[in-house]
Amino acid sequence: MMMADSGSSEEVAVIGNTDITSTESENNIINTMVERGTALLKKMEINVAEAEKRTGKNTVNMQETYTVYLIETRPVEAVPEGGTPAAPDMLWRRYSEFELLRTYLLVTYPFIVIPPLPEKRAEFVWHKLSADNLDPDFVERRRVGLENFLLRVASHPLLSNDKIFFLFLTEEKGWRDAVLETGFQDKVDSRLKSLSAMFRVKNPDKRFTALKQYSDELNAVISQLLRVRAKVADRLYGVYKVHGNYGRVFSEWSAIEKEMGDGLQSAGHHMDTYAASIDDILEEEEHYADQLKEYLFYTDAVRSVCKKHELLQYELEMVAQDLAYKKQQREELATGTVRVFSLKGMTSKLFGQESQEQRESRLAALEQSIQEGEETVKEKNAECQEFVRTAWKDIERFKEQKDQDLREALISYAIMQISMCKKGIQVWSNAKECFNKM
Amino acid sequence: STQEAGLTNGTPVETSSPASVSSLFNRLQLDDDLDADSRDPYGCTETRDLFVTVDDPKKHVSTMETYITYRVSTKTTRIEFDLPEYCVRRRYQDFDWLRIKLEDSQPTHLIPPLPEKFVMKGVVDRFSEEFVETRMKALDKFLKRVADHPVLSFNPHLNAFLSAKDLNKRQGLALLTKVGESVKHVAGGYKMRARPPEFCAMGEYLDTFSQKLGTIDRIAQRILKEQSEYLTELREYGTLYSSWAGSEEELRRPLEGVAGCVTTCCTGLEDLSENMSQDFLPVLREYILYIESMKNVLRKRDLSQAEYEGRLEAAVLRKQEDRTPIPMEVEKCQDKVECFNADLKADWERWQSNKRQDFKQLLTGMADKNINYYEKVMQPVINDTLTRFK
Numbered sequence: 001m002m003m004a005d006s007g008s009s010e011e012v013a014v015i016g017n018t019d020i021t022s023t024e025s026e027n028n029i030i031n032t033m034v035e036r037g038t039a040l041l042k043k044m045e046i047n048v049a050e051a052e053k054r055t056g057k058n059t060v061n062m063q064e065t066y067t068v069y070l071i072e073t074r075p076v077e078a079v080p081e082g083g084t085p086a087a088p089d090m091l092w093r094r095y096s097e098f099e100l101l102r103t104y105l106l107v108t109y110p111f112i113v114i115p116p117l118p119e120k121r122a123e124f125v126w127h128k129l130s131a132d133n134l135d136p137d138f139v140e141r142r143r144v145g146l147e148n149f150l151l152r153v154a155s156h157p158l159l160s161n162d163k164i165f166f167l168f169l170t171e172e173k174g175w176r177d178a179v180l181e182t183g184f185q186d187k188v189d190s191r192l193k194s195l196s197a198m199f200r201v202k203n204p205d206k207r208f209t210a211l212k213q214y215s216d217e218l219n220a221v222i223s224q225l226l227r228v229r230a231k232v233a234d235r236l237y238g239v240y241k242v243h244g245n246y247g248r249v250f251s252e253w254s255a256i257e258k259e260m261g262d263g264l265q266s267a268g269h270h271m272d273t274y275a276a277s278i279d280d281i282l283e284e285e286e287h288y289a290d291q292l293k294e295y296l297f298y299t300d301a302v303r304s305v306c307k308k309h310e311l312l313q314y315e316l317e318m319v320a321q322d323l324a325y326k327k328q329q330r331e332e333l334a335t336g337t338v339r340v341f342s343l344k345g346m347t348s349k350l351f352g353q354e355s356q357e358q359r360e361s362r363l364a365a366l367e368q369s370i371q372e373g374e375e376t377v378k379e380k381n382a383e384c385q386e387f388v389r390t391a392w393k394d395i396e397r398f399k400e401q402k403d404q405d406l407r408e409a410l411i412s413y414a415i416m417q418i419s420m421c422k423k424g425i426q427v428w429s430n431a432k433e434c435f436n437k438m
Numbered sequence: 439s440t441q442e443a444g445l446t447n448g449t450p451v452e453t454s455s456p457a458s459v460s461s462l463f464n465r466l467q468l469d470d471d472l473d474a475d476s477r478d479p480y481g482c483t484e485t486r487d488l489f490v491t492v493d494d495p496k497k498h499v500s501t502m503e504t505y506i507t508y509r510v511s512t513k514t515t516r517i518e519f520d521l522p523e524y525c526v527r528r529r530y531q532d533f534d535w536l537r538i539k540l541e542d543s544q545p546t547h548l549i550p551p552l553p554e555k556f557v558m559k560g561v562v563d564r565f566s567e568e569f570v571e572t573r574m575k576a577l578d579k580f581l582k583r584v585a586d587h588p589v590l591s592f593n594p595h596l597n598a599f600l601s602a603k604d605l606n607k608r609q610g611l612a613l614l615t616k617v618g619e620s621v622k623h624v625a626g627g628y629k630m631r632a633r634p635p636e637f638c639a640m641g642e643y644l645d646t647f648s649q650k651l652g653t654i655d656r657i658a659q660r661i662l663k664e665q666s667e668y669l670t671e672l673r674e675y676g677t678l679y680s681s682w683a684g685s686e687e688e689l690r691r692p693l694e695g696v697a698g699c700v701t702t703c704c705t706g707l708e709d710l711s712e713n714m715s716q717d718f719l720p721v722l723r724e725y726i727l728y729i730e731s732m733k734n735v736l737r738k739r740d741l742s743q744a745e746y747e748g749r750l751e752a753a754v755l756r757k758q759e760d761r762t763p764i765p766m767e768v769e770k771c772q773d774k775v776e777c778f779n780a781d782l783k784a785d786w787e788r789w790q791s792n793k794r795q796d797f798k799q800l801l802t803g804m805a806d807k808n809i810n811y812y813e814k815v816m817q818p819v820i821n822d823t824l825t826r827f828k
Contacts, residue, residue: 214685221682228675235668242664245657253650256643260794267801403688410692414819417699421816425809432805438798 038160045074046154046169047088048147051139054094067139068092069146073169091172095120098146101168104179105159106301107187110308111391112159113398115152116297118145124226124289126233126282137283141290148294158394195307199314205388211395212306219299222292229289233282244275263438270431277427281420288416291409295402302398305391312387316380323373330366333359489513490585490600492578495570496527505529506565508574510581512600518592524601530555532605533577539595540584546781547590548735548789550583551727552576553720572720579724583792589781630744634779640786641736648729655722662714669707676700699819706811713807721800725793732789739778746771 050070058064072088098117105114122138150169153159164182167175250268254261494509512524533552540549553576563569584590598605633641676697683693749771753764 217685218682221678221685225675225678225682228671228678231671232668232675235664235671238664239661239668242657242660245660246654249650249653249657253647256646256650260797406689407692410689410696414696414699418816418819421812421819424812425816428805428808428812432802432809435798435801435805438794438801 038155038157040154040160040166041076041151043076044154044169045072045076045088046147046150047072047074048143048150049090051143052092066094067142068094069143071150071169089170091170093168093172095142095146097168097176098149100176100179101165102149103188104164104182104184105153105162106304107184107191108162108164108182109159110191111305111387112156112394113298113301113305114159115149115156116294116301117149118142118290119293119297124230124293126230126237137286141286145290145294157397191308195304199310201310201313202317204313205309207392208306208309208388212303215299215302215306219296219303222296222299226289226292226296229285233285237278237282240278241275243271247272247275260438263434263436266437267431267434270427270434274424274427274431277423281416281423284416285413288409288413291405295406298398298402302395305395309384309387309391312380312384316377316384319373319376319380323370323377326366326370326373330363330370333363333366486586487515488585488591490581492574492581495574497565504565506570506573508577510600518597519601521601526600526602528599528605530573530577532599533580535605536584536595536599537580540590540593543593543595544590545738546735546778547587548732548782548785549590550580551724551731552580553724553727568716572716576720576724587788630740631747633740633743636783637736637739637779641733644729644733644736648726651722651726651729655719655726658714658719658722662711665707665711665714669704669711672700672704672707676704695822698822699815702818703815706814710807710811714804718800718804721796725796728789732786735782735785739775739782742771742778743775746775 048069049072051067052070053065054068055063055065070090070092072090074086074088077086095117102114102117105112118141122135153162153165159165164175164179167178171178247268250264250271254264254268257264489512491511492508493511495506496508498505498507507527507529510524510526510528512519514522530552534555537549537552540547553573584593584596590596679693679697679700683690683697686693746768749768750764753762753768756762757764
């Protein structure tokens with residue numbers, strides 16, 4: 001993509017292509033995903049091609065306007081010479097359906113870091129950008145974000161094989177029923193509980209503790225970064241736009257000058273160009289912000305996995321604790337000593353010993369319970385270990401992806417800055433030429 | 439040093455100047471850039487023989503007051519001066535005295551302006567480095583303009599200013615101010631018929647020009663304000679990248695790279711803003727004062743024309759009544775007006791030509807500073823950040 005010549009100290013580093021557009025940089029990430037080549041992507045091309053406004057009645061029978069997105073899928077096959085590619089299959093989905101899909105995935109694969117959706121409402125906006133959901137720029141950026149989401153799922157080794165995901169891409173009408181039929185909604189409540197619950201785990205897995213902390217830190221720093229970036233954009237906008245006033249005053253001034261007039265007038269036009277250039281610059285930067293936002297939302301997914309692990313660990317500890325208590329009880333019952341206070345024990349002490357028969361039946365019941373308990377602990381332990389294994393594998397995959405994507409994002413941001421500087425130099429050089437002719 | 443103990447004692451200080459006057463000539467003749475448009479209507483300026491500089495500000499503290507003096511250095515081959523070199527110390531008051539003397543003794547000429555005399559105590563620090571630096575540059579410009587003027591530079595008051603040990607002006611100052619005022623009112627009783635069109639055009643030009651400069655001043659101030667706010671946000675932005683870098687491994691270097699670039703941006707902006715307020719705005723404001731001086735000269739010209747017309751009218755009436763011939767004073771008045779007009783026109787041409795050069799320099803300077811800023815910001819991004827990424 002580019003070569004930085006760091007060897008020579010005399011020449012400036014040579015960069016192959018510093019004028020990479022945001023679309024190109026977006027495509028670079030998509031191409032990386034596609035390159036990872038899951039079975040699904042090997043046979044299918046996925047696009048979110050368009051967005052359209054619709055009006056209809058909602059669940060409370062009120063008119064509403066909403067946007068639908070066109071999902072195109074096309075089989076991957078070699079196109080014969082001179083031939084046209086096959087027409088894509090198409091269906092329309094609205095944002096709420098994407099949300100439903102994601103909730104299904106969250107619940108069904110709690111050990112996977114599920115890719116996030118683009119934001120529901122525009123946040124971290126600087127003043128010129130509209131925060132309106134129906135604003136065409138916002139819709140366009142959301143379209144890109146939704147396509148990104150689908151590609152991320154499609155390039156995931158496990159998620160790409162999910163049947164419901166496949167139906168989402170191919171079955172417009174029947175999909176909703178299919179997803180409800182999976183009964184995933186039952187698990188939604190328990191997931192919410194695990195997310196919000198406050199329980200103390202006695203032996204937390206250090207790796208997950210560290211991961212959760214990192215994720216929280218990342219969330220905090222990206223939030224701040226996005227917030228400040230919006231303010232920086234706002235201020236920069238102001239600086240550029242005020243220069244536009246020079247355009248007008250130079251023009252007015254040129255009217256009373258003789259030799260100086262032409263130079264002033266032309267310089268004024270360049271000032272207008274300078275002021276206008278900020279709009280495109282900041283629009284491009286929004287793509288960078290979107291890339292950061294994706295990872296901001298990713299931290300929620302990571303946190304979710306950590307929380308799920310915590311819950312499993314906690315449940316394991318609970319059943320283990322329960323088992324230990326029962327074993328204790330058995331011991332006491334067998335030896336006749338009371339180490340642990342129990343109501344039954346006290347009542348028998350107060351109201352007379354129980355019969356041998358009673359004791360034996362209690363012991364038998366306890367034995368049964370212990371056996372069941374041991375089974376439960378074994379199962380729970382296996383569940384926990386399996387979770388840790390699969391989750392950690394996905395987390396490693398995620399970390400690598402994050403490092404690569406953010407690196408690309410930072411590079412493209414740096415290139416944007418170079419481009420902005422070049423434009424600035426160009427305009428001011430033009431203006432200087434005009435001033436020289438005054 | 440003990441030399442400075444004497445206040446406005448203009449003792450010529452032994453200057454160990456590396457360049458002799460003649461080598462200065464040579465250097466300047468090579469540098470002199472004359473093109474057809476800026477030819478001096480008074481004659482050839484290739485052999486300039488009077489060079490002045492204002493520099494080396496020093497603070498003086500006495501029981502009565504604290505003030506700044508500046509070193510005024512002169513090099514000349516003119517016979518009107520006794521010595522080829524002078525070095526004196528002068529304070530603002532002295533410059534003000536010179537200006538008033540020039541205005542009074544050469545009423546038909548445009549006298550360059552001085553920087554603002556009064557500054558609000560508590561708002562502006564009169565002894566801050568920036569204020570003194572800015573003021574000194576303006577005083578230097580003032581003196582250079584006077585020294586370059588073919589008529590004003592021969593004024594005996596300038597000679598005294600540049601060479602005298604002690605200006606001895608304190609007694610005269612208050613009186614002279616009053617005299618100056620009265621000169622303005624002498625022709626007060628006369629009303630001018632009509633300002634000739636060429637002077638009307640000048641007046642209109644000055645009004646519009648002054649207005650436009652005022653607008654540019656406001657725009658520049660607004661830009662400064664916006665840049666300052668941008669800078670504040672940018673600083674916080676940079677620190678966030680640094681702190682993020684701390685919690686990353688693979689991403690640390692690229693993030694630190696971005697943080698570094700933001701820092702470069704910040705220093706670049708500081709320089710840009712400083713230049714705007716130290717160099718750009720003062721020159722702009724000084725021109726606004728220059729315009730006011732020019733308008734004043736126009737007014738004086740109007741007054742002298744009014745005086746002439748008044749006297750002429752009265753003389754013509756008397757001639758009609760009792761055949762008294764037109765007195766000599768009236769002809770002298772006419773001469774005065776014609777001289778004034780000629781001087782003013784010549785000065786106007788000069789002023790226009792200087793104005794063109796000054797603004798060309800000012801605006802190309804502004805463009806240069808902006809170009810430098812972007813180049814400075816871009817360099818580390820290309821050299822440093824992208825190599826870090828690899």
